[in-house]
Amino acid sequence: MLTLGGHGPRRGAALARLGIIRDGALLVRDGLIAAVGTRGKIEGLPDAAGAEKLDVGGRVVLPGFVDSHTHLIHAASRAEEYELKIEGASYEEIARKSGGILNSVKKLRAATSEALKLRARRALVQFAAYGTTTVEAKSGYGLDVASELKILRLHKELAAEQPLDVVSTFLGAHVVPAEYRGTPTGVKAYIALLTEKLIPEVAQEKLAEFCDVFCDRGAFTREQAKQILEAGKRHGLVPRVHAEQLTRSGATQLAIKLGAASSDHLEQVNSNDIAALGKSQTVATLLPGCDFHLGLAKYAPARKLIDGGAIVALATDYNPGTSPTMSMPMILSLACSALRMTPAEAITAATINAAYALRREKHIGSFGVGKLADLAVFELADYREIPYYFGMNTCWLTMKRGVVVHAANKTTI
Numbered sequence: 257m258l259t260l261g262g263h264g265p266r267r268g269a270a271l272a273r274l275g276i277i278r279d280g281a282l283l284v285r286d287g288l289i290a291a292v293g294t295r296g297k298i299e300g301l302p303d304a305a306g307a308e309k310l311d312v313g314g315r316v317v318l319p320g321f322v323d324s325h326t327h328l329i330h331a332a333s334r335a336e337e338y339e340l341k342i343e344g345a346s347y348e349e350i351a352r353k354s355g356g357i358l359n360s361v362k363k364l365r366a367a368t369s370e371a372l373k374l375r376a377r378r379a380l381v382q383f384a385a386y387g388t389t390t391v392e393a394k395s396g397y398g399l400d401v402a403s404e405l406k407i408l409r410l411h412k413e414l415a416a417e418q419p420l421d422v423v424s425t426f427l428g429a430h431v432v433p434a435e436y437r438g439t440p441t442g443v444k445a446y447i448a449l450l451t452e453k454l455i456p457e458v459a460q461e462k463l464a465e466f467c468d469v470f471c472d473r474g475a476f477t478r479e480q481a482k483q484i485l486e487a488g489k490r491h492g493l494v495p496r497v498h499a500e501q502l503t504r505s506g507a508t509q510l511a512i513k514l515g516a517a518s519s520d521h522l523e524q525v526n527s528n529d530i531a532a533l534g535k536s537q538t539v540a541t542l543l544p545g546c547d548f549h550l551g552l553a554k555y556a557p558a559r560k561l562i563d564g565g566a567i568v569a570l571a572t573d574y575n576p577g578t579s580p581t582m583s584m585p586m587i588l589s590l591a592c593s594a595l596r597m598t599p600a601e602a603i604t605a606a607t608i609n610a611a612y613a614l615r616r617e618k619h620i621g622s623f624g625v626g627k628l629a630d631l632a633v634f635e636l637a638d639y640r641e642i643p644y645y646f647g648m649n650t651c652w653l654t655m656k657r658g659v660v661v662h663a664a665n666k667t668t669i
């Protein structure tokens with residue numbers, strides 16, 4: 257049993273400390289962890305006498321994964337663009353031909369809430385099947401008042417109607433929508449729509465906790481990002497950013513200055529950015545699924561970030577254009593093989609550090625008394641086999657707030 261016990265997020269060498277208990281057990285009451293320890297100790301507790309026993313038979317148990325960066329709500333895949341990319345078109349070339357994010361915007365605006373919700377629910381079933389128990393979800397494929405609010409209201413409904421926690425982020429600043437493009441006044445008008453209309457409305461209806469901006473070439477500049485994130489802050493939305501993915505925009509330094517919860521992507525960070533992250537509470541969230549799917553050679557410098565003291569987290573970036581996966585174990589495989597993180601570091605990055613990126617480290621991401629009974633059990637004898645096997649699902653059971661939400665299929669052959 258990997259407890260990830262201890263206080264707060266992990267930096268440097270501490271990322272490798274998993275708090276392993278051999279033959280461990282948990283006592284769960286009302287969806288919360290009532291006790292953690294060896295099986296002998298837990299079975300001996302007076303409170304354990306009447307408890308229902310779930311024997312996981314020597315398998316690996318760890319806190320449920322926290323996926324701190326997804327674009328959960330979208331209308332359809334972009335498989336047609338996948339083919340174009342393989343033939344050599346770059347992500348930005350596709351975006352210029354009104355493919356990319358704007359392609360998803362067109363499809364989302366035309367979709368009904370019911371269809372969007374059904375697709376998201378099916379995705380959440382997959383997240384659970386791969387051991388994830390908390391999912392952050394960003395808006396950003398609506399980009400007009402009605403469609404952005406439609407997405408954020410779906411986050412709220414999904415959080416209420418199914419067992420996984422859905423943490424809502426407003427990403428109205430994903431890109432400038434087609435109808436505002438082409439002139440500087442158009443872009444200005446869209447930013448005004450975000451800061452003067454949408455952000456106040458989102459905050460008032462309590463539709464999001466975080467405000468995100470895609471700060472990069474083809475999206476928003478650092479100055480524009482600052483304006484939008486500061487407006488979010490004034491309305492109680494905690495900043496986070498898409499930063500240094502295609503180019504180095506300086507968004508990470510801005511994120512740190514604004515006290516952002518996380519700065520995500522980071523393929524193009526420089527040594528000053530790494531040093532600044534090492535001294536800050538802003539989490540460095542790495543999304544290697546994106547580079548893998550796009551076939552890019554340059555991954556984020558995970559080793560330098562860890563050695564520089566940054567709080568490193570991992571997430572799927574589940575989205576239809578650049579990272580169509582709900583599998584955190586696959587992200588761990590990429591983190592180990594492509595980013596040169598160790599299996600222990602990758603697990604920490606996908607649990608307690610990711611929980612910190614969502615400001616929920618007191619409730620999820622590790623096993624401790626009073627925390628949610630969120631856990632994943634893997635059909636493996638050694639935790640290092642979680643990333644070692646790739647492209648297959650070894651998750652045997654997932655529990656959310658003490659309730660089993662996934663159990664591996666009983667296949668007979």
Ligand SMILES: [Zn+2]
Nearest residue numbers: 325327498573
């Ligand atoms: Zn993203």
